[in-house]
Amino acid sequence: MSAPPGWFRQIYGARLRHLMVLTGCFLLAGYAVLALGPDQLFDSDVWWQSPAVWFLGGAIVVDLVLFPLCSATDRALKAVLRDERTPHRRGPRVPIVNYIRVPVLASGLLLLLFFPGIIEQGKSSHLAATGHTQEPFLGRWLWLTVLFCCLSILAYAIRYGAGRLRTMRSIERERDD
Structure with missing residues (x-):
């Protein structure tokens, strides 16, 4: 069997x-x-630079700090944006939570990734290796953050407008029937 x-x-x-x-x-x-x-992996002179230590440290920081922080922030965002709709309102329901969550997470990830360049850590070695300064890092990160937010607003507006158009068409169909 x-x-x-x-x-x-x-x-x-x-x-x-x-x-x-x-x-x-x-x-x-x-x-x-x-x-x-x-x-x-386990060089005794610079043990703190080993990939194993950074991997374990990253896992601990993510599990004990970042995940609870993100969860608490997400719950607070959902509580603030809770949809208190009246029954007579007929507009489209487009949840805004993801349109806030995605640009914030993308911006935060880029901040973590480019943080040493933003605070100009190791500026002399960066200048010697590339011939460029680290000054543009902060401005570029800010412009990317603005771009993420604008794209998110545009995506929300398109989705809201499409939902509104569908709602208006269904109201017209109801009137015609």
């Missing part, structure tokens, strides 16, 4: 594809550790 179709999901908790992708990620991480070699 064969097993029921969802037996693996009941035992493992997810689909087989999830296990395969997770196994592939662990194999890739193991290969990276082997390719770097233990000498580069």
Whole structure:
């Protein structure tokens, strides 16, 4: 007798594809550790610069600081933007939460990525390596943040306008019937 179709999901908790992708990620991480070699991973002179320390530190910071901070901010945003609609209002319902969340997360990720350049850390080595200063980093990050916000506003306006047009068409159809 064969097993029921969802037996693996009941035992493992997810689909087989999830296990395969997770196994592939662990194999890739193991290969990276082997390719770097233990000498580069755990150098005793500059132990704090080793990839293993940064990986563990990043995981701890993400799990203990950033995830609770993002969750609390998201709950606060949802509480502030809770839709208190009156029953007689017939406009389109377009939730704005994602149109705020996406540009903020993109801007925050770029801030984390380019933070050393924004605060001009290592300006002499950067100047020696590239021949350029780090002065434009802050301005470029701010312009990208403005661009993300403008694109998000534009996407929200298009979606809201399309919903409004659909609502008006359905009202006209109701009147015609």
